[in-house]
Amino acid sequence: MKIAVAKEIEVCERRVALIPDIVARLVKQGLEVLVETGAGDRAFFSDAAYEAAGATIIADTARVWGEADVVLKVSPPQERSDGSSEVELLREGSVLISFLNPLGNPAVAQKLAERKVSALSMEMIPRSTRAQSMDALSSQASISGYKAVLIGAAALPKYFPMLTTAAGTIAPAKVFVMGAGVAGLQAIATARRLGAIVEAFDIRPAVKEEVLSLGAKFVEVKLDEETATAGGYAREISEDSRRRTQELVAAHIKTADVVITTAQVPGKKAPLLVTEEMVMGMKTGSVIVDIAAEQGGNCACTEPGKDIIKHGVTIIGPINLPSSVPVHASQLYSKNLTSLLQLIIKNNAIQIDFGDDIINDACITHAGEIRNSRVKEALQTVVGAG
Template structure:
């Protein structure tokens, strides 16, 4: 199998899907690699590292490779360049991109959508959403700290004691837990909230204080995500966190619901209650945002509070993000191939979840329903 590594064309995207380390490992397992010149430069992997690892440079990767590996979904003009009957491994978000799914099926491309890999213990090593969210949680804290006109840790100086910054993390998934740990290591006092009571132990193990809604039924989600909650729950949650938000120097929001707009957690009234100079970092900005008034891709200010609508956060730490992404792809390819050739079993859980189109047909059940 010849795998093509292409330059990412989405605005602001600096990652690369496969790094030289992975090329070297998979070349030893009967894979071949072609790469476009400069494919890894955005994440600090020069061409000579790819050639040293065993990949061949090509000016026409799209037509020469059997399989194309990408970070971002292909643009329409890139879909047209895919080899008919070939394969694509990428984050396609098919539930939001039905036209793309149809186009890939029409070209008889076997489409593997990395964002559809089940979030199970067996699939952890292949889970690009978790690996990239982990880095996003780290970066959100560093970004928030850089915008705050204070420092995070407590300092005792000859001029007096500086009290530590207070950080509130909303959502204790992969990104949220990393944010909690990072903020704590930087010396902040950290509180966290999540609709899933089972995350309390994880939050506290990282040194955070868990804020929990009591006295109302909590709906459980699937795949590590939260579920949409009742209006009664939302009301009690808002009351509980209002005080925490008003006291926080930095608020980081991470709440997502699969296939839905991100829930609003921080309202205009909450922003008014915060001290001037406080910072809110919204990691859900691309899905509509958890913060009222957040604009994806922009830093704004409202009521003296900075609102940071971060997008494509892993690209900000492209070298490590690409490393994690590439290792995820490596584990997946080993799982769905044998001796360097596809070995697809649609009855197997991971394969059934992420192979969305094959031989001209949409084969993934949820995607098939969404495309109707």
């Protein structure tokens, strides 16, 4: 059984699918691990470290992908510089495990199905107690929340903590976190550690206790509709509910020094939480860090991948924040992947058991077909729009 670790070719991706410590454990289990030359370089894991762990280092990309029974990646398959696609490198009947963005870009799922690849999407891991160790969205979102606060603190022309000095007392910064999922909760905790006064908002009332437990004030809105999916994610809300929400948070945004926005809906454009009018009402020198920039942004002024100043406010739209902490991001992701591998590899052979709810939800293509209904719907929408 051969497990391959592919080198990421996306420009901004510094993570690697497996770190050497995890490779050593897989080798001890009797699995052969192939690592593409330089796969871990940008995450500070050398080829020598992989070799010491028992991996075989291979320079030929086509060989790494073509010989593998299971290919592990971070980013979805990309188009290569020579015009070919990484999907074409996969052997028919092999397994691909990666972030695949199947709801946002279902065309990738179509290509994988045509290639007769069994593709497991890390975004589709169910939110259940049993699947916690495989929940890569959560492990990576935690890093995003942490790093967003550090970016905000660095950009703010003020201290975060309260300071009492001979020259006078400095009041603590006020941080407003919008969205109290995994990223938001980590942002709250990090901002509190840095000494800021923190308020947090989320449309899901169930997260109130978690926010309060971290020492933040919870800003609550009463809505007459369900605001969370069965999996615990925020649900897309009606236009009326969105208007009421914006009216409530406007006053809190106005007094904040740093606003961290984290609200995302899988497969959808990020909800608009901060209008340009709200930005105009903020204090000069304030900062917005929009974690949802890749999905269009929670702020009307966000430009993905750019830092801009508008109406005296610095608006930062970071892309792929987990990649900026590649050592620990890779470590956590490696654990997520190997936990999932244990489900599909039995007695040194691949067993895709659709009776297992985790595999059933995560496997989006198998035997030449797209088997996930949500991905099929997303693909039909794209085709219809085209």
